[in-house]
Amino acid sequence: MSKEPPKESWKSRTGLILTVASGAIGLGNFLRFPGQAVQNGGGAFLLPYIISFILVGIPVCITEWVMGRMGGEQGHSFPNLFRAYLSGVPLRLLGTIGVTIPLLIYVYYVFVEAWCLAYAFDFVTGSISLNSGNGDLNSLIQNSSNHFHTLVGAKENGSAVQGKIFYATLACFLMNFILVYRGIAKGLEVFAKIAVPSMLICSVIVLVRVLTLDNIELGLAQMWNPNWSALGEAKVWISAAGQIFFTLSAGFGIALVFSSYLKKENDVILSSVSAASLNEFVEVAFGGMITIPVAFLFLGVSATSFGTFGMGFIALPSVFALMPGGSFFGAIWYFVLFLAALTSSVTMLQPVIVFLEEAFHIRRRTSSFILFIFTFGLSFPILYFNKNFNALDQADFWVGTVLIYILATLQIVIFGWVIGAKKGLEEGHKGAQAHLPKFFWWVIQYVTPAFLLIVFGMFLYQNLGSYMNKMDVDWMIVNAPVGTSAEEAKFQALISRYVFLAIIAVFGFVYLLVHLSLKGKEESKNKSTNKVLPIFLGSFILILAFFMNIFPYKETGSVKAAFGSVSPELTLDGALIMWVSLGLVTLLSLYCVIKLFRTREA
Numbered sequence: 001m002s003k004e005p006p007k008e009s010w011k012s013r014t015g016l017i018l019t020v021a022s023g024a025i026g027l028g029n030f031l032r033f034p035g036q037a038v039q040n041g042g043g044a045f046l047l048p049y050i051i052s053f054i055l056v057g058i059p060v061c062i063t064e065w066v067m068g069r070m071g072g073e074q075g076h077s078f079p080n081l082f083r084a085y086l087s088g089v090p091l092r093l094l095g096t097i098g099v100t101i102p103l104l105i106y107v108y109y110v111f112v113e114a115w116c117l118a119y120a121f122d123f124v125t126g127s128i129s130l131n132s133g134n135g136d137l138n139s140l141i142q143n144s145s146n147h148f149h150t151l152v153g154a155k156e157n158g159s160a161v162q163g164k165i166f167y168a169t170l171a172c173f174l175m176n177f178i179l180v181y182r183g184i185a186k187g188l189e190v191f192a193k194i195a196v197p198s199m200l201i202c203s204v205i206v207l208v209r210v211l212t213l214d215n216i217e218l219g220l221a222q223m224w225n226p227n228w229s230a231l232g233e234a235k236v237w238i239s240a241a242g243q244i245f246f247t248l249s250a251g252f253g254i255a256l257v258f259s260s261y262l263k264k265e266n267d268v269i270l271s272s273v274s275a276a277s278l279n280e281f282v283e284v285a286f287g288g289m290i291t292i293p294v295a296f297l298f299l300g301v302s303a304t305s306f307g308t309f310g311m312g313f314i315a316l317p318s319v320f321a322l323m324p325g326g327s328f329f330g331a332i333w334y335f336v337l338f339l340a341a342l343t344s345s346v347t348m349l350q351p352v353i354v355f356l357e358e359a360f361h362i363r364r365r366t367s368s369f370i371l372f373i374f375t376f377g378l379s380f381p382i383l384y385f386n387k388n389f390n391a392l393d394q395a396d397f398w399v400g401t402v403l404i405y406i407l408a409t410l411q412i413v414i415f416g417w418v419i420g421a422k423k424g425l426e427e428g429h430k431g432a433q434a435h436l437p438k439f440f441w442w443v444i445q446y447v448t449p450a451f452l453l454i455v456f457g458m459f460l461y462q463n464l465g466s467y468m469n470k471m472d473v474d475w476m477i478v479n480a481p482v483g484t485s486a487e488e489a490k491f492q493a494l495i496s497r498y499v500f501l502a503i504i505a506v507f508g509f510v511y512l513l514v515h516l517s518l519k520g521k522e523e524s525k526n527k528s529t530n531k532v533l534p535i536f537l538g539s540f541i542l543i544l545a546f547f548m549n550i551f552p553y554k555e556t557g558s559v560k561a562a563f564g565s566v567s568p569e570l571t572l573d574g575a576l577i578m579w580v581s582l583g584l585v586t587l588l589s590l591y592c593v594i595k596l597f598r599t600r601e602a
Contacts, residue, residue, distance in 0.1 A: 008184045009185065010185060010262070011185045013266070013596070014193070014596070015189035015192060015193055016262075017275050017596075018278075019184075019347065020275040021196065021274075023347030023348075025196075025278070025279050025344070026340050026341055027112065027340060027341055028246050028308075029282050030283075030287045030290070030336070031312040032308045033287045033288065034223060034290075035311050036242075036243050037288065038222060038223060038304045041228070041229075041231065042222070042224060042226050042230075042574070043223075043578065044230050044231055045230070045240060046581050048241070049244065053244050053280065056448060057244045057245075057248050057250070057280075058272075059444045060250040060411070061250070061272045061275065061276045062428065062444075063424065064256040066259075066268055066425070068081065068256040068262070069259050069260065069262045070084070070419075071083075071084060071085075072261060076354045078094075078098030078099050078256070078355060079091065081260055083521065085419060090534065092515055092518065094414075096514050097403060097406060097407050098253040099355050100399070100506060100507050101251070101253060101399060101403050102349070102350075102352060103352045103375070103506070104395065104506060105348055105400050106176075106348040106349060106352075107375055107395070111169055113341035113345055114165055114172045115151070115165070115168075116338035117171065117172060117338045118151060118164060119151075120331055121168070124331045126327060130147060130318060137318075140318050141302075144313075144314045145314045148309075148314050150163075152313075152386060153383065153386045154387060154388060157385050160383040160384065160386045161384055172345070173379075175346075176342070176345055180346055184261065188350065199282075199339045199340060199343075205332055206286075206332055207289055207290055209329050213294070217570045218296065219296040219297040220570050221568055221570040221574060222292055222293070222304060222568075223296075224288075224575070224578040225573070226577055242455065245404075245405070245408065247279060249344070251403075251409075253351055254347050255275070257354060258350070259272075264431060265431040267433050269432040269433075269436060270592065270596065273588075274592035277591075277592050280588070281585045281589045284581050288581070292304065295319055297319075298318070299315060299318060309389070316330075320333070352371055353371060355514075359513065359516070359517030360517070378506070381502070382395065391496075394499040397463070398499075398503050405456045405459070408452065409449065412444065412448050412449050412452060413449055415444060416446075416448075416449060421442070421444045424441075424444075425444070434595060453540060457540070457543070467496075471496045471500060472493060473489075476489040476493040477489045477493075
């Protein structure tokens with residue numbers, strides 16, 4: 001083994017905040033949020049969205065930062081951070097989940113990151129040509145769809161490793177590992193200080209262009225006019241909570257690892273709220289004001305039907321093909337998306353690098369090389385078996401949804417019931433420049449766990465069955481789309497099954513590494529404390545299994561997103577929702593900036 005790597009630390013609080021915020025700011029801010037809003041009641045979606053931010057977003061962010069600073073005395077890797085609160089199998093399972101999530105999300109997220117890089121390159125070089133010459137909108141969208149599916153290898157398995165997207169993915173791998181190799185202060189922090197301002201400046205340029213387009217108020221109406229009847233559907237509330245959860249990267253464990261490098265006198269309350277508010281500002285001010293408005297203006301009501309990938313890589317390229325100066329603004333836009341993806345992916349590597357270095361005392365060069373080979377080996381099947389995004393979709397569901405919900409919920413339960421919410425917040429207020437209201441301990445201990453459990457339970461209730469069916473060969477053959485052969489349906493089922501088994505295998509391997517790293521390091525724990533998590537998880541699984549078997553979920557159709565009953569013009573309530581939402585995120589961000597400036601030496 002090599003000698004123990006040198007200790008790392010943050011150069012400034014600003015660098016830490018920008019790094020954590022940049023890790024949360026990703027494609028979901030610019031593409032997922034506007035799509036979720038327009039499909040779930042438009043401006044009405046902002047009500048459950050804001051409630052979810054208060055009840056889930058802020059509590060989860062604060063608890064991650066507080067526990068990170070508290071656990072930093074034990075170490076900086078995920079298993080070491082929880083040695084003060086857990087032991088035995090619960091500690092090993094939690095440590096394994098914390099290392100596995102960023103590792104496996106990086107494996108497929110870096111592939112999507114490469115799409116953004118490839119599109120930015122295509123717009124800069126002018127090599128993307130979508131217009132058919134006859135001015136037909138359907139032909140334009142079809143050309144855009146063909147370009148996208150051909151570029152990313154979604155038409156046939158194996159085509160992604162033969163085209164330029166493979167080299168774009170390799171380039172993204174190299175950029176990520178160069179940054180993480182340079183360490184926290186010289187790599188991640190320096191990059192965040194450059195990337196975040198660059199991202200904001202480029203976003204402002206695109207936003208100004210969008211808001212100066214003729215009749216853009218029609219596009220704003222589609223995004224912000226509320227369909228109040230949508231609030232009566234549970235799906236809308238679940239979608240809003242899920243969006244807050246995903247946009248803040250809750251459950252990734254990244255903020256927890258990064259905050260473990262802080263000292264007792266360093267503020268965590270203001271820092272965590274500042275990172276969350278910057279993320280929310282980008283999401284509402286840029287994602288909400290650009291994507292849907294400009295897409296609707298050029299493509300009509302069909303723009304509201306695209307999913308996240310369809311909106312980002314089919315609808316918007318079509319828009320830029322129609323927009324005057326579209327090549328220039330398209331290049332800027334995809335550069336923004338690339339920066340957002342890169343700032344997210346590079347932070348995912350840090351928790352794994354730290355674990356390897358702490359557990360086995362190896363140098364950064366060695367740990368970076370090992371992780372590069374391991375992650376590239378796992379990414380290759382995702383690239384190769386990319387027909388209809390089958391492997392990517394399965395990986396994202398099991399890791400990017402199920403596991404991160406589990407981790408975030410466990411973190412909240414540990415903070416509220418093992419550490420104790422009152423004690424945890426008292427610890428968080430040490431060195432704090434901003435204090436939370438006293439009732440917040442009650443929210444963290446009771447409301448947030450209940451909210452997370454309800455949302456997670458409903459999500460699994462609606463989606464778990466369909467993803468289990470995708471691994472069933474007979475079900476896939478019987479329900480194969482028209483034109484899909486039985487052999488192809490069987491192959492898709494086997495890919496889904498192998499992705500699931502591969503995740504289990506990686507989880508088991510990481511568990512073994514975590515077990516080896518903790519041997520002889522655990523402290524004695526009260527047995528009653530260690531029973532909290534097994535009882536909690538067991539009860540939740542039993543309740544969920546009961547409802548899924550007794551009351552099987554049936555698809556009832558989504559909320560009407562085609563605003564047939566809503567005015568095509570920007571209405572008074574729509575305008576109020578737009579300006580109030582923008583005002584809230586702006587004021588919160590300004591408060592944090594002013595407070596940080598006044599306490600910059602703290």
